[in-house]
Amino acid sequence: MTQGSTVTQQPPIVKCLVWDLDNTLWQGTLLEDGRVTLPGPVRELIAELDSRGILQSVASKNDHDQAWNQLQALGVAEYFVLPRIGWGPKSDAVREIAAELNFALGTIAFVDDQPAERAEVQFHLPEVRCYPAEELSGLAALPEFSPPTVTVDARRRRQMYQAGFQRKAAEEEFTGPSEDFLRSLELVMDIGRATEEQLSRVEELTLRTSQMNATGVHYSLADLRTLLADPRHEVLVTVLTDRFGPHGAVGLQLLEKHPRVWNLKLLATSCRVVSFGAGSVILNWLVDEASRAGVHLVADFRRTERNRMMDIAYRFAGFTDEACDCRAGLPAPAHEDIQRLHLIPEPHAPSPTVKLNAVSLQGG
Amino acid sequence: MDQPIAAEGIERAITAFVSERVKAEVPVGQDLFDSGLVSSMFAMELVVHLEQEFSVQILGDDLKRDNFRSIGAMTALVGRLLGAGQSADA
Ligand SMILES: [Zn+2]
Numbered sequence: 001m002t003q004g005s006t007v008t009q010q011p012p013i014v015k016c017l018v019w020d021l022d023n024t025l026w027q028g029t030l031l032e033d034g035r036v037t038l039p040g041p042v043r044e045l046i047a048e049l050d051s052r053g054i055l056q057s058v059a060s061k062n063d064h065d066q067a068w069n070q071l072q073a074l075g076v077a078e079y080f081v082l083p084r085i086g087w088g089p090k091s092d093a094v095r096e097i098a099a100e101l102n103f104a105l106g107t108i109a110f111v112d113d114q115p116a117e118r119a120e121v122q123f124h125l126p127e128v129r130c131y132p133a134e135e136l137s138g139l140a141a142l143p144e145f146s147p148p149t150v151t152v153d154a155r156r157r158r159q160m161y162q163a164g165f166q167r168k169a170a171e172e173e174f175t176g177p178s179e180d181f182l183r184s185l186e187l188v189m190d191i192g193r194a195t196e197e198q199l200s201r202v203e204e205l206t207l208r209t210s211q212m213n214a215t216g217v218h219y220s221l222a223d224l225r226t227l228l229a230d231p232r233h234e235v236l237v238t239v240l241t242d243r244f245g246p247h248g249a250v251g252l253q254l255l256e257k258h259p260r261v262w263n264l265k266l267l268a269t270s271c272r273v274v275s276f277g278a279g280s281v282i283l284n285w286l287v288d289e290a291s292r293a294g295v296h297l298v299a300d301f302r303r304t305e306r307n308r309m310m311d312i313a314y315r316f317a318g319f320t321d322e323a324c325d326c327r328a329g330l331p332a333p334a335h336e337d338i339q340r341l342h343l344i345p346e347p348h349a350p351s352p353t354v355k356l357n358a359v360s361l362q363g364g
Numbered sequence: 365m366d367q368p369i370a371a372e373g374i375e376r377a378i379t380a381f382v383s384e385r386v387k388a389e390v391p392v393g394q395d396l397f398d399s400g401l402v403s404s405m406f407a408m409e410l411v412v413h414l415e416q417e418f419s420v421q422i423l424g425d426d427l428k429r430d431n432f433r434s435i436g437a438m439t440a441l442v443g444r445l446l447g448a449g450q451s452a453d454a
Contacts, residue, residue, distance in 0.1 A: 312408045315427035 020112035053154030059093035091124035163245030
């Protein structure tokens with residue numbers, strides 16, 4: 001570990017808290033007492049951390065089925081992802097949970113009433129932060145459990161992870177052609193004008209979607225608010241759901257509408273949903289809308305080291321370098337290395353694998 | 365440009381890759397998009413695969429969908445790009 005230079009740095013935010021059960025989460029020892037109780041403040045803490053987007057898991061030495069049934073009976077089982085209930089060392093359980101979540105150990109916390117269990121985890125996983133059960137009452141007030149901004153999707157993060165695990169399991173079971181698999185997911189896509197509530201997540205998308213960002217340009221919250229207020233601009237957000245649950249906001253389109261041409265200034269989609277074909281569904285919808293409105297489409301593209309996928313997506317959708325009079329009506333792009341790809345839109349049949357509910361862009 | 369053997373080899377390699385990925389035998393002329401065999405995701409995979417397998421670069425307007433519509437179309441594209449790269453001995 002490095003020392004000295006980072007003394008004043010804030011501790012990193014905890015992304016997952018791993019709970020012991022006996023005399024930590026609940027009062028009593030399940031195998032001995034048979035009956036346990038869940039204190040009200042603990043129940044409230046679980047719900048509070050969940051609402052902050054902090055995932056929670058379990059590492060407990062117990063009979064798996066009995067302990068899980070007890071969590072269900074107490075009405076809190078749904079809050080926990082990837083529970084590890086068995087007889088192995090807790091350091092193994094915590095390590096596996098972190099690995100499956102793809103989280104660094106420094107973002108994992110562990111709470112247990114037994115000093116020996118905390119010591120065992122601490123010895124093997126020194127980066128994991130361990131807390132005794134007595135500190136539970138003050139946990140929610142600690143800075144490491146207080147993420148600075150809580151986006152809409154953070155509040156649903158646990159649901160999205162759980163849906164992700166089920167989806168993965170379903171995909172592993174499924175051996176048919178991929179289109180059949182996609183259809184079995186019952187994907188539902190909503191494309192609508194961004195709401196104030198969604199803006200922070202949308203801003204995040206422009207930062208984090210480096211592979212699927214057509215220009216690599218970051219738009220700040222203030223930029224997005226300005227565009228949202230401008231009648232000529234459309235700030236469109238795509239939300240995806242499937243039969244396992246929500247994916248949350250997965251796509252952003254920034255569109256500037258001129259009388260003869262619509263300029264797609266940014267298309268960004270989350271890498272998590274690329275394999276569902278979300279990007280091409282969004283693009284095909286936009287092409288169809290433009291065709292109904294009788295306008296040409298011009299898409300801004302700026303090559304970055306990582307966004308080749310976007311180039312290919314545009315080209316496959318029919319965008320080309322061809323000259324057209326409509327280009328002259330557009331103001332110069334914000335960056336000099338932005339290319340403008342052109343398309344004369346034609347009607348598109350809806351996707352066979354995704355049910356789409358979308359706003360109409362005509363008029364306005 | 366007359367390179368029947370090279371074209372045959374390209375076609376065989378592309379057929380093997382596509383058939384293995386869609387777990388079915390795919391005729392050279394079959395329209396991969398219309399038959400629903402190829403998702404747009406897989407289409408992107410095809411681009412990257414062809415570039416690596418045949419050491420070509422597929423750029424700009426060459427990336428149009430029609431060039432990837434069938435094994436035959438992809439064979440023609442790769443053949444053209446390879447031919448262009450070897451114009452000295454054409
Ligand atoms: Zn035009």
